[in-house]
Every structure is written in structure tokens, then in C-alpha cells.
Amino acid sequence: MSGCVAVASTRCRVTTTEARPTSQAFVGPLSRHLLENVHVSKALVGTYALSLEDGLSTTDSSEAFTKALALGRATEVIILADSRKLGTTSFARAGRLDQVDMLVTDAQTTTWSANSRSAASRCSKPDLAPPPGA
Numbered sequence: 001m002s003g004c005v006a007v008a009s010t011r012c013r014v015t016t017t018e019a020r021p022t023s024q025a026f027v028g029p030l031s032r033h034l035l036e037n038v039h040v041s042k043a044l045v046g047t048y049a050l051s052l053e054d055g056l057s058t059t060d061s062s063e064a065f066t067k068a069l070a071l072g073r074a075t076e077v078i079i080l081a082d083s084r085k086l087g088t089t090s091f092a093r094a095g096r097l098d099q100v101d102m103l104v105t106d107a108q109t110t111t112w113s114a115n116s117r118s119a120a121s122r123c124s125k126p127d128l129a130p131p132p133g134a
Contacts, residue, residue: 018030018062027060027062027063027065027066028062028065028066029062029065031065031066031069032069035066035069035070035073036069036073038073039073039074039075040070040073040074040075041074041075041076042074042075042076042077042078043070043071043073043074043076043077043078044078044080045067045070045071045077045078045079045080045095046079046080046081047067047079047080047081047085047094047095048085048090049085049088049089049090050079050081050085050086050087050088050103051086051087051088051089052087052097053089054089054093055093055094055095055096055097055099055100056071056079056093056094056095056096056097056100057089057090057091057092057093057094058090058091058092058094059090059091059092060091060092061091061092063092063094064092064093064094065092067094067095068093068094068095071094071095071099072099076101076102077095077099077100077101077102078100078101078102078103078104079100079102079103079104080104080105081103081104081105082105082106083105083106086105
């Protein structure tokens with residue numbers, strides 16, 4: 001696991017003691033105290049799955065717990081998810097779409113249309129709706 005990459009003028013804070021080798025994420029209930037006592041202006045968050053109906057989800061409940069805390073402590077939430085994750089749901093819910101301010105993805109957005117088009121009209125953030133023609 002890489003942990004932190006050294007970059008000039010950047011500090012890396014490790015919030016927990018449990019590291020998931022699969023996702024290279026630091027997760028778990030030990031993060032609660034730290035995350036409840038900090039605020040971040042922008043949270044860049046990856047996700048295993050993202051659907052209009054269920055929001056963010058992942059395969060691991062500890063990872064979902066930590067992501068949910070992080071989403072609640074950020075002014076702006078930016079989700080990073082490739083198109084294969086759009087329109088899918090996984091085991092543990094990590095957040096709601098109304099907590100998301102921006103989605104960054106690749107150009108292949110066809111899987112997003114796997115969700116019902118009526119769900120797109122319920123999406124409170126217009127920039128998260130499927131692209132025209134999807």
C-alpha cells in the first residue's frame with residue numbers, strides 16, 4: 001500500500017489505523033473522533049458504486065462508515081467514479097446523492113442510463129443527471 005505520496009507543500013493526515021489493501025483506503029470507527037472534529041472545504045471521494053436511487057455504496061461496511069462521516073464534514077463533495085460504477089449498487093450505503101456537489105467521471109456514460117429516467121428528475125443536483133441522449 002502506498003499510503004501517502006510526498007508532494008511539496010502537501011501534508012497527508014492518516015485518520016485511522018485500519019487500511020484496506022483492496023481499495024487502499026483508511027477506514028473504520030477509529031476515524032470517528034477525528035472526522036467529527038475537523039472540517040474540509042472539499043472532499044474528493046471515490047466510490048465502488050453510484051446510483052440515482054441508492055447514492056454511493058461500497059463492498060465494505062467500515063469503508064461506508066468512514067465515507068459517510070467524511071461527506072458530512074465537507075463544504076463541497078466531489079465524487080470520483082468511472083462510468084462502470086454509474087447505475088450500480090453495492091453492499092453498504094456510504095452516502096446520499098443530495099450530499100454530492102459534483103461528479104467527475106470518464107466520457108463513457110452509457111451505464112448511467114441503466115437507472116430509470118424518472119429517477120433523474122428526482123435528482124436534486126442537475127449536474128448529476130444523465131447526459132442528454134443517454
